Every structure is written in structure tokens, then in C-alpha cells.
Amino acid sequence: DVKVTQSSRYLVKRTGEKVFLECVQDMDHENMFWYRQDPGLGLRLIYFSYDVKMKEKGDIPEGYSVSREKKERFSLILESASTNQTSMYLCASSPRPPNTGELFFGEGSRLTVL
Amino acid sequence: AQKITQTQPGMFVQEKEAVTLDCTYDTSDPSYGLFWYKQPSSGEMIFLIYQGSYDQQNATEGRYSLNFQKARKSANLVISASQLGDSAMYFCAMRESSSARQLTFGSGTQLTVLP
Numbered sequence: 093d094v095k096v097t098q099s100s101r102y103l104v105k106r107t108g109e110k111v112f113l114e115c116v117q118d119m120d121h122e123n124m125f126w127y128r129q130d131p132g133l134g135l136r137l138i139y140f141s142y143d144v145k146m147k148e149k150g151d152i153p154e155g156y157s158v159s160r161e162k163k164e165r166f167s168l169i170l171e172s173a174s175t176n177q178t179s180m181y182l183c184a185s186s187p188r189p190p191n192t193g194e195l196f197f198g199e200g201s202r203l204t205v206l
Numbered sequence: 207a208q209k210i211t212q213t214q215p216g217m218f219v220q221e222k223e224a225v226t227l228d229c230t231y232d233t234s235d236p237s238y239g240l241f242w243y244k245q246p247s248s249g250e251m252i253f254l255i256y257q258g259s260y261d262q263q264n265a266t267e268g269r270y271s272l273n274f275q276k277a278r279k280s281a282n283l284v285i286s287a288s289q290l291g292d293s294a295m296y297f298c299a300m301r302e303s304s305s306a307r308q309l310t311f312g313s314g315t316q317l318t319v320l321p
Contacts, residue, residue, distance in 0.1 A: 101249075123307045132215070134297060135311040142307055150308065182251065186307065192258070193239055193301040195309055197251035 095119070096198035098183050104204045111170040113201050115183030122188040124166035125195065126150075126158065129180040138181075141166055142188075173205045209233065210298055210312035217317050219288045226273070227283040227315045229298030235259075237303035240281040242272065245295040245314075254296075257281060288319045 099114035117124065123142050127135040127150075137150030139158040147158050155177060159167045166185075170177055180202050184195040211230045219225035231240065242254040257265045257272045265272040273282040285292055295316050299309040 125308060127311075132313055134210075134212075134313040135299075137308050137310075140308055180249070184251075189307075192241075192256045193307070193309065194241065194253050194256060195251075196253075197243075200249040202249075 096183055096185055096196050098181075098198040098201045100201050101199060102202050102204075104206065105173050106206055107174060109173050109205075111173050111203065111205075113168040113170075113181055113183075113203070115166045115168070115198055116164050117166075117183075117185040117196070118164065119185060119187070119196065120163070121185035121196070122163070123186045124160065125184040125186075126156075126166065126168045127182045127184065128152065129182055129200070135182060138168065170203075173203075175205050177203065178205045179203060208312075209310045210300055212298055212312035212315050214315045215313070217315055218320055219285075219317065220320050221290060222287055224284060224286045225288055225317065227285070227296050227298075227317065229281045229283065229312060231279050231281060231298075231300050233279075233300065233302050235302045235304050239301040240272070240274070241299040241301070241309060242270070242281075242283045243297045243299065244292075245297065247294070251297070255283070285317075290319050290321060293317060293319045 096117045125140040126138040141160040157169045183198040238259045240257045244252045255267045269286045271284045295314045298312040
């Protein structure tokens with residue numbers, strides 16, 4: 093069964109802390125994504141990566157960075173967490189085209205910044 | 207402009223009845239794909255159904271069907287014979303050929319199935 097695993101389901105951090113959200117997929121997918129989900133706003137793309145060490149900004153990259161040192165792992169980094177980054181974070185992956193482009197999601201990481 | 211618009215923040219349906227969740231999209235790409243995902247309260251995103259812009263037939267997957275009206279740029283999800291387990295948030299999403307890898311999501315519709 094295909095699997096995207098996010099390291100933490102729930103995190104509570106303090107303002108100014110550095111936060112790492114880890115995501116691992118076991119499907120040998122080339123593409124990986126980080127989305128943020130907020131009520132009334134749906135899912136918004138933060139960053140994505142289509143290859144190891146490659147990254148592209150999404151719609152809301154400010155305040156975030158990413159790292160993809162290995163194909164199966166894509167990390168989201170909040171250099172200095174702020175309260176407005178309290179949110180649900182969803183990691184996803186997809187194989188290289190041609191295909192429908194369906195994304196396979198992890199279970200999400202709910203981050204609270206105090 | 208919003209690329210994906212879901213105008214129903216919340217919907218209620220009686221168990222065993224059919225329900226339609228609305229989705230309109232905006233793109234100038236001739237080639238695109240439309241997706242529906244379900245998100246139960248547990249948080250995971252479950253893929254339901256896919257429609258390609260060149261597909262002649264409306265997509266169907268079990269109790270789910272996609273009412274694709276290309277000229278109107280709408281891709282409504284129809285759930286037949288609703289079940290209590292269908293209560294969830296539903297998201298419409300689009301992949302454009304110009305941005306081949308990522309999906310753009312709507313704001314979602316919270317569906318509640320009443321016993």
C-alpha cells in the first residue's frame with residue numbers, strides 16, 4: 093500500500109522556535125509537496141520539489157524553507173515560528189508524468205505556535 | 207481570480223439521498239485535470255475521482271460521479287445514496303498543463319449526512 097508518512101501529527105511550539113516538519117514517502121515518487129490548510133482557505137501550496145535537491149516556491153513560501161536531500165524525504169522548515177503559522181500542514185507526493193497528477197497525502201501535522 | 211471556487215461552505219443531506227457539491231474552475235489551458243478529495247475529521251486526504259479535460263464521458267467511481275460541464279467550467283461532484291460515513295470536508299482541485307505537477311484547491315465544502 094502506498095504511504096506518505098509525516099513525522100508528527102501534533103506539535104506545539106513557541107514563537108521564534110525553529111520547527112522541522114518531516115515527510116517520507118515509500119513510493120519512489122519524484123514530486124513532493126507541502127501544503128498548508130486553513131479554514132475557509134482550502135489548501136495552499138508552500139513549496140514543492142520535483143527532484144532531489146530541487147525546490148520551487150508555491151503560492152505562500154514566505155517564512156518557510158524546504159530541504160530534499162534524498163528522494164523519499166521532504167522537510168519543511170520554519171526558521172522562526174510565528175503565531176500566524178499555526179495551521180495544518182499536509183505533505184503529498186506524486187509520480188513523474190505522464191499520469192493524472194493525483195497527489196498522495198500524508199495524515200497531516202497540526203502545528204500550534206504559542 | 208480564484209482558480210477553483212466552491213461556493214457551499216456547508217451542506218446537509220439526509221441519509222440515502224443524493225447530494226451535489228458544486229465546483230467551478232478558471233483556466234485558459236486547453237489541457238487540465240479536475241480532482242475531488244474527501245477529508246474526514248481524522249485529517250487524511252482521500253482521492254475520490256478524476257476528470258480529464260479531453261475525457262468525453264463523465265467520470266464515475268462507485269457512488270461518486272463527476273458532472274463535467276466544460277463550457278460552463280463546472281465539475282460538480284454527485285454522491286448518490288449518501289451514507290453517514292460520507293460526512294466530511296470535500297475539496298475540488300485542478301491541475302493545469304502549464305503547472306503540470308501541483309494541484310490548486312478550492313476552499314472546500316463541509317458535508318453532513320443526517321440520519
